[in-house]
Amino acid sequence: MxxxxxxxxxxxxxxxxxxxxxxxxxxxxxxxxxxxxxxxxxxxxxxxxxxxxxxxxxxxxxxxxxxxxxxxxxxxxxxxxxxxxxxxxxxxxxxxxxxxxxxxxxxxxxxxxxxxxxxxxxxxxSSPAMDPKWKELDNKVSELERQSSEVKKEIQSLERLNDELDFIQKTWQSQVDQHIGLNHTFVEEECHKRIDFITQTKQMVLQQIVNILELAQPIVATLTDMELPEWKRRQQLACIGSPVDICLDHLQKWFTTVAEVLLRLHEQLQNLQDQNKKYGSADASSLLGRMAEIKNTTLSLFTKLLTNALVVEKQPVMSSLPQRPLILKTRVRFTVRVRFLANLPEFKYLLKVKPVFDKDVEEAKAVKGFRHFDFNRDECKVLDVDSPRGDLVTEFGHMSLKESEGRAKGSHETRLPVTEELHVIKFVTQFQYAGLELNIEASSLPVVVISSTNQAVAAWASVMWYNMLSTSEPRDLLLFVDPPPLTWQQLSQVLSWQFWSCGKRELDEDQLSVLRDKIVDDPEGLVHWNNFSKNENIWIWIDGILDLIKKHLVDLWRDGSIMGFVTRDRTQVLLQEKHHGTFLLRFSESRKHGAITFSWVDHSNGEPFVHAVDPYNKDELLLTPLPEIIYHYSLRGRRGTHTNPLIYLYPDIHKDAAFERYYNSSAMSTPKMSGYVPRTKGDFSDNPTPPPSPPRDMPMMDMDVDVTEEDDELFQELSEFFFCNSPTFDISSRNG
Known part of the structure; x- marks a missing residue:
């Protein structure tokens, strides 16, 4: 197998x-x-x-x-x-x-x-662990299924009893003639006994059905009003990076079982009614009212379950932004998948689902300049069970949007920016089965429609903000007309998820503390939308770092080699007590679109001094991976000598032990000698170790500031002053 x-x-x-x-x-x-x-x-x-x-x-x-x-x-x-x-x-x-x-x-x-x-x-x-709440619900659904099976047996028994009674009533005269001692009175008494027993059994069966419905009612309420909304909330958080479980298998199992129980009860009630008509029961009129009432209750529960059974299993996502769903670009293909949780064989090929953009969205009329979109092609799909596991699903794999000409002339004076305008896709279907007709809808989470790729960063900020704040339906598509603030606890959580999503490692308390100091300026610890999204140095800076990790540093981030968010002052405190050559990796605070630097400590005359290299951006890391940069990095001394100041990754891991598995063996190997002096690949800087006996209050060097031409000239003059007897000392292209 x-x-x-x-x-x-x-x-x-x-x-x-x-x-x-x-x-x-x-x-x-x-x-x-x-x-x-x-x-x-x-x-x-x-x-x-x-x-x-x-x-x-x-x-x-x-x-x-x-x-x-x-x-x-x-x-x-x-x-x-x-x-x-x-x-x-x-x-x-x-x-x-x-x-x-x-x-x-x-x-x-x-x-x-x-x-x-x-x-x-x-x-x-032992058996796989299950949430105690789910275990209790699982037991209730199993009990519901068991009781339904018992009712089915009783109704089958009733049909046999009615058949036997009908046979006796139609053939008793011939039986009297054939059997001496069998008289009319005896047959009538026997028939009355059977009729009484059948009547009692009917009453018992109806009570059993009532009991099943009483058990089913809170189960249906739990599924539709608690479990399904909780799953939708988990899906919301998963869309913005949370590592939560969004498996639908438990819900589908419960929805399917309960739907089957209710459908079979409906069929069994119809069977009872048919038996009454067929056999002309004396108590038929008295039972008709009760049966109709029970049947209505059954259909009511069945309706509530089915109208909630259609879900958007996979929210709209473009293949170019797989980790950032709910951002759609006009005329770019995206996919979305829907599932019907009541997965009964009778429903295969029964439901034809049609997507509708902004169906019944009043916000489209309320906001000035609200854009309108249509799908590039009309598409309907039938839910079937051709998926590997037989789920009742369909995937819309070739959807795209085009903007309509008209724009709404609403009441709001300020038009929302493109990246703050929210839309929804609804999936509608008609259910017709066993005399029941239902209109069923499922709605996507709000999407942001962009027209240019450079709007994606701002759009993702809107997606994160909305999905942290909005937890109920119907969705508030005008949230960004007056966006509520997030608490730092909410924002820090969603930011941490971004790092988990792109690098499988969340932010720790120290890293979040650094970000908090940069982002939060409210005494109550609130973060306001404009401060986060409109301040070009906050979200764009964080997004640039995320992109840097995803493209060039994912392994180093995952294994914890990168300390990441640590201030200059904190860097000095951490390193100055460490061995000579101890270094750490941190993200640049001054580069808008993401860069990484390493800071190290050396000692001169017993005094620790912390230095940092000019940060490496994405273009540089594309040419040379960071582990190789660290391996080959060197300082050019006063007499032309080169030394690598990077020895121990903070706190005390030798750099080869930390990065050896990332080294490119061909880049690290020593070439065979053939009469030539081998060239050494690597980045280098001029030795920044300060002159002897520096003053104790010398400020730490600015770790991330780019070296300008004026700085270079000043450094040259100082170098000539301190090292006038060292003519071989020159200046590198990359300084700490």
Whole structure:
């Protein structure tokens, strides 16, 4: 059995981890359809060998082609997965970069093995842990299902009793003639006994149904009014980076079970009514009213459950911004997925879902200049169960927006900026089954529609702000007309999630303290929207650092090598008591779009002095990774000698122990001698160690200020004054 099949057999909660593993990385449908082939390839080798990656990539395409041809020959195209769509996805995303596919699948297969191992350990000890509240709800739903099964048996028994009574009543005369001693009175008494027993059984069954409905009512309320809103809130937080569990498996299991119970009760009540009509029960008239009342209660609960069963499982997201959903750019494709939680076989292909932009949005009329958008194409999709796990889902994978000509002329005098204007996408469907007709809707979280990529940073600030503040429906799409402030606790949490989202490491208390001092200027600890979003040195600066981590420093951030947010004063306090050559990595405070510097300590005449290199930006780190910069960095001394002042990563880890796994072996190896003096790759600075006997109150050097031409000339004059007998001393292009 394949590893993938083993995963599908696990508990639904654990399978949720698999869903999150593949979310926004690789389609689960392709993993499912090609599970055997994927697991037969050496993706670890392919992840480091481009030729091997190309061979594996081509093998996937060939297998998809073979499966497609097989479906054509079997005339089974409509019932099979979309093999052509899968092939298109692979070609579009990985044809030019098969190495990227190999890296993704290598990592995912390893994580799958970890999930299987952890599941195996859990099963060896006990069943997977479940929230006590969920366990109680799970038990109630199971009891509901059990009682419903008992009612079904009783109604089947009633039908047999009615059949027997009907047979006796129609054939008693012939039975009297054939059996001596069997008289009319005896038959009538026997029939009356059976009628009484049937009547009592009906009353008992109806009471059982009432009891089931009384048990179902609080369960339905819990699902629709508590569990579902809590899941939606978790999804909100997950959209802005929170590492919360947004698996829908528990909810779907409960919704499906309760929906099936209510649907079967409705059918069984109809069965009772049909029996009354068929067998002409004497108590039929007295039972009709009670049955109608019970049936109405059943339909009411069923309606409430189903009208809440449609959810947006995957919020709108562009493939170019996978970690920042809810930002949509005009004419750029985005995807969104909806799921119907009541996953009954009867509902397959029953629901046709249509997306509608800004449906019934009154804000569109209330705000001056509010923009209007339409989808580039009308699209309806039928919910089916062709997903790997048979969920009743559909994904809108090729949606895009275009702006309409007209703009609202509303009552608000100030038009909202583009990045503060909120919109929603609603998904509507009509449910018709068993005489019940319902209009069902599900709404996306508010989205921000931008027209230029450079608006994405400001738009993400709006998405974070809104989703931390707004926790209920209907959504307040005019929140930014007069945006409420966030507490520092709220803002610090969402900022920490950003670092978790891009680098799998949240901010600690010391790092958050530095940010708090920069951001909070309110005595009550509140952060106002304009101070955060309009101050170009705060959010843009933080976003620049996030981008720096994502593109160049993710491994160093994850393993804790980067201290990150630490002030100049704090840097001096931390380093001055450390060994000579101790250094730390921190983000530049003066570079708007993200840069990183290292500060180190050396000692002169027993005095510690802290220095910092001019910060490295994204362009420089693109050319040379930071571990290599640290490995090759050197100071040029007065006599032309070079030394690397970086020895121990704070607090006391030798730099090779900290960074060796990141070194590029070819860049670090010593070239073979061939008669030439080898050149050394590396960045260097002039030795900044101060002259002997400096005054104790000498201020620490400015750690992040760029060295200007005037500063360079001044430093040259000082150097000539202090080192007039050292003609070999010169000035570097990068100074501490």
């Amino acid at each position: 394949s590893q993938w099949q083993d995963l599908l057999r696990l508990d639904s909660a654990i399978q949720g981890r698999v869903s999150q593993l593949y979310e926004r990385k690789f389609p689960r449908e392709i993993r499912h359809s090609l599970c055997v082939l994927i697991e037969s390839q050496d993706w670890d080798l392919a992840a480091v060998d481009e030729n091997a990656a190309s061979i594996c990539f081509r093998a996937l395409l060939v297998n998809l082609e073979e499966q497609w041809n097989s479906c054509v020959q079997e005339n089974n195209i409509l019932q099979r997965p979309d093999f052509t769509g899968m092939k298109y996805y692979l070609l579009k995303n990985f044809e030019d970069e098969p190495l990227n596919l190999a890296v993704i699948l290598s990592e995912c297969l390893k994580e799958e093995k970890k999930i299987l191992a952890s599941a195996s350990e859990a099963q060896g000890c």
